[in-house]
Amino acid sequence: MATSFNIIHSMSYKRLLLLAFGVGCLFGIIGPLNILMLSPEKNPSWTAVFLMTFFSGATAFSILALFRRWYIGVPALVLFFFASFFVGSIEEFLSGSRTIETPWITIEIGDEIPAEPVTLTAEQLKALQRKRMYIGFLAINLLGIGYALVITAITQEGRDRARLATEISIAQNIQKSLLPPSPFTNAWCEVAGVTIPATEVGGDYFDIVELSKDLIAIAIADVSGHGVGAGMLAGMTKSAFRSQLGHNSSPSVVLENLNNTIFETSDRKTFVTFAFLLLERKKRSVHVATAGHPAILHANGSKVMEIRSPNIPLGVKKGQKFREQRGKFSKGDLFVLHTDGIVEAANKQGEEFGLNRLKELAFQSAGNRAPDAHSSILKAIQLFVSSKDLQDDATLVVVKT
Numbered sequence: 022m023a024t025s026f027n028i029i030h031s032m033s034y035k036r037l038l039l040l041a042f043g044v045g046c047l048f049g050i051i052g053p054l055n056i057l058m059l060s061p062e063k064n065p066s067w068t069a070v071f072l073m074t075f076f077s078g079a080t081a082f083s084i085l086a087l088f089r090r091w092y093i094g095v096p097a098l099v100l101f102f103f104a105s106f107f108v109g110s111i112e113e114f115l116s117g118s119r120t121i122e123t124p125w126i127t128i129e130i131g132d133e134i135p136a137e138p139v140t141l142t143a144e145q146l147k148a149l150q151r152k153r154m155y156i157g158f159l160a161i162n163l164l165g166i167g168y169a170l171v172i173t174a175i176t177q178e179g180r181d182r183a184r185l186a187t188e189i190s191i192a193q194n195i196q197k198s199l200l201p202p203s204p205f206t207n208a209w210c211e212v213a214g215v216t217i218p219a220t221e222v223g224g225d226y227f228d229i230v231e232l233s234k235d236l237i238a239i240a241i242a243d244v245s246g247h248g249v250g251a252g253m254l255a256g257m258t259k260s261a262f263r264s265q266l267g268h269n270s271s272p273s274v275v276l277e278n279l280n281n282t283i284f285e286t287s288d289r290k291t292f293v294t295f296a297f298l299l300l301e302r303k304k305r306s307v308h309v310a311t312a313g314h315p316a317i318l319h320a321n322g323s324k325v326m327e328i329r330s331p332n333i334p335l336g337v338k339k340g341q342k343f344r345e346q347r348g349k350f351s352k353g354d355l356f357v358l359h360t361d362g363i364v365e366a367a368n369k370q371g372e373e374f375g376l377n378r379l380k381e382l383a384f385q386s387a388g389n390r391a392p393d394a395h396s397s398i399l400k401a402i403q404l405f406v407s408s409k410d411l412q413d414d415a416t417l418v419v420v421k422t
Contacts, residue, residue, distance in 0.1 A: 022321055024033075032174075035180060036174050037153050037174075038313070039170055039173065039174040040175070041082050041164075041166045041171055041175035042082075042167075042171070043168070043170025043171035043172075043173075043174060044078075044081050044171060044206055045078035045081055045082040045167070046078060046163045046164075046166045046170065047077065047163070047164065047167035047168065047171065048077055048078055048080065048081030048082075048167075049074045049075070049077050049078030049163050049167070050074075050160040050164050050167075050300050050397040051073075051077040051161045052070065052072075052073030052075070052076070052077040052078075053070060053073070053074060053156045053157070053159050053160035053163070054160055055073055055077075056069070056073060056156055056349065057098070057153060057156055057157060057160075058192070058308060062365065063371070064079055064149050065152075065153070065156075070156055070159070072165070073100075074118075074159070077272065078163075078208050091353060095294070098207065100381055101164065103218070103402050116320055121156060121350065121359070131231060131283075132197065133328040150222050150389065153396060154213075155314050163214075169200070177367035181373045187420060190219045196264075200214075200227065200228075201214075201227070201228055201229040201230075203215065203229075204391055204392045204395075205231075207227045207231060207234070207237070207240070208234070208303050209352075209422065210237055210300065210302075210421070210422055211390055211391035211392070211420070211421040212229050212237075212239060212288065212391055212397035212418065212419070212420050212421075213391040213394075213396075213418070213419050214227045214229070214241075214358075214416065214417065214418035214419070215229065215399065215417055216414065216415070216416040217362070217368075217414065217415045218414050219362065219413050219414050219415070223251065223252060223255075223373075223414035224243060224244030224246055224251025224254065224255050224382075224414055225241075225242065225243050225244070225255065225359045225360050225362070225415070225416040226240075226241075226244075226255040226256075226258065226415040226416070227239070227240065227241040227242070227358070227416055227418045228240045228259055228262060228361070230263065230266055231269055232266065232353065232383065234260055234302075235298070235299050235301060235302040235303050236300070236302070237299075237300050237301050238270060238297065238298070238300075239297075239298040239299075239300070239356075239358065239418060239420055240262055240265060240297050240315070241294065241295070241296045241358040241359070241360065241416055241418055242255060242258050242259075242262075242293050242295045242314075243293065243295075243361060243362075243414065243416070244258070244291070244293050244296045244298075244313065245290075245291055245292050245334075246291065247287045248380070250291075254283075254287055254291060254293065255293075257283075257286060258279070258283065258295075258335075261278075261279050261282045261283070262275065265278045265279055270299060271299075271308070271345070272297040272298075272299055272308050272310030272343075272345040273310050273342075273343045273344060273345040274298060275297060276310050276312055276332065276335065277312070277341070277343050278294065279295070279335055280312070280335040280336065280337070280338075280339070280341055280343070281339055282336075282338045282342065282377030283336035284338070285335050285339070286334075289337050291336060292324060292334040292335060292336040292337050293312070293334060293336055293420070294312060294313040294314040294315075294334045294335070294360075294361075295310075295312040295313075295314055295334070295335050296309070296310075296314040296315070296317055297309065297310045297311070298356060298358065298420065300350065300422065303377060304347060305347050305350055305351065306344070306348070306350075307319075307328075307347070307350045307356075308343070308345055308347050308397065309328045309329075309346045309347075309348075310329065310330050310332065310343055310345035310346070310394060311328075311329045311330050311332060311333065311335055311347060312332045312333065312334050312335050312343060313334030313337075314328075314334075314360075315334075315358055315359060315364065315376075316359065317329070317357070318330035318356065318357040318359075318379065318380060318383045319348075319352065319354065319355075319356055319359075320351070320355040320356075320357070320383045320386075320387040321350075321351060321353075321354045321355075321387070322354075322387050322388070324384075325380045325383050325384045328346050328348070329346070330343065330344045330345055330346050331344065332344060335381065350377055350394065351419075351422070353387070353388070353422065354387075354421075354422045355383060355386060355387045355391075355419065355420070355421055355422075356419070356420040356421075356422075357383045357398070357418070357419055357420075358416075358418040358420070359379065359415075359416065359417050359418070360413075360414065360415060360416045362381065362413035362415030362416065363402060363415050363416070363417055364376050364394075365413060366376040366377055366402055366406050366415060367406065368405055368406050368407060369407060374402055374405050376404070378401070378405075379398070382397065382398045382401055383398070385397075386398060386419075389421075391420060391421035391422055394419045394421065395417065395418075395419040398417060399417060402415075402417075409414060
């Protein structure tokens with residue numbers, strides 16, 4: 022999913038400072054160049070050269086700061102911009118001498134302004150030319166240093182971005198490998214599902230496990246947060262879930278063991294909401310256990326029921342007991358599992374898709390096959406949000422018996 026990117030906002034302060042000094046040096050050459058564009062016989066002081074160079078570079082520095090902290094950049098920009106118009110006064114204040122203020126430079130005077138043109142001796146002219154040459158060298162050095170600093174900062178940032186892009190690509194491939202083939206079909210059940218991450222790597226996942234010809238387990242999970250960390254925990258949750266199924270397929274027991282595993286392996290700020298649906302063909306029984314997760318919808322052709330157990334999310338409290346719900350299903354029933362990102366998907370007006378719309382779509386799709394029902398619900402959500410990006414990972418799973 023496309024997201025806006027601002028390289029200035031993403032840079033570390035150390036690298037941003039390097040870039041800012043480079044930009045300051047590049048624009049600082051405006052000062053020496055302004056001095057050199059004055060009449061050749063005028064003798065600027067080194068204080069004026071320094072001040073003009075400093076204020077030119079500081080103004081550019083302030084413009085760069087606007088992209089990161091406007092409340093710092095705006096005052097600094099105004100200060101340095103207007104200060105550059107008073108170089109003569111500032112120089113007079115620093116040197117304590119009486120001066121004439123001319124654009125960008127100061128000229129030492131006596132009591133009156135000379136009425137006649139200033140005549141320079143050969144030695145004075147040579148000294149003035151040497152000073153102007155030094156000012157030119159200053160401009161060239163500022164250009165070289167600024168270019169080197171800017172290129173270094175951008176190259177380092179580009180290298181880090183390339184490495185990060187590679188890591189994200191690997192994480193995306195790993196996350197894709199966690200998802201089961203969809204749609205899944207056997208003699209009596211169809212399952213179709215999809216996960217849409219809000220960022221490059223999401224924290225949602227779903228799983229379909231055929232335990233036997235008559236027993237199928239469907240799980241859906243939502244890890245708190247986004248990004249690579251959430252994706253890694255989602256992968257670990259899937260691995261732990263499948264491991265627990267090998268010992269005991271009871272939803273309550275699976276969630277209890279899974280909760281302890283997540284509690285031991287994640288920090289206290291991270292948790293996982295989870296929903297587990299276990300279908301048994303021979304007894305036409307359905308076992309459901311949810312852990313802080315949205316209710317599973319069960320559409321039987323005449324109504325849509327919400328199935329949820331009053332359990333806390335996984336990873337919050339060690340040794341927590343989990344309850345499950347039991348019921349019956351008939352041939353042709355439809356189950357819809359989803360994460361918060363589905364019902365909280367908002368349109369441009371900020372209105373959320375909502376559970377009622379999802380229930381209505383589940384009811385209307387009860388007579389369809391799982392892939393068709395899944396496709397129609399997903400299209401309705403995409404039409405509702407239009408071109409607006411999802412703010413949260415979204416996962417939708419449809420089960421048809």
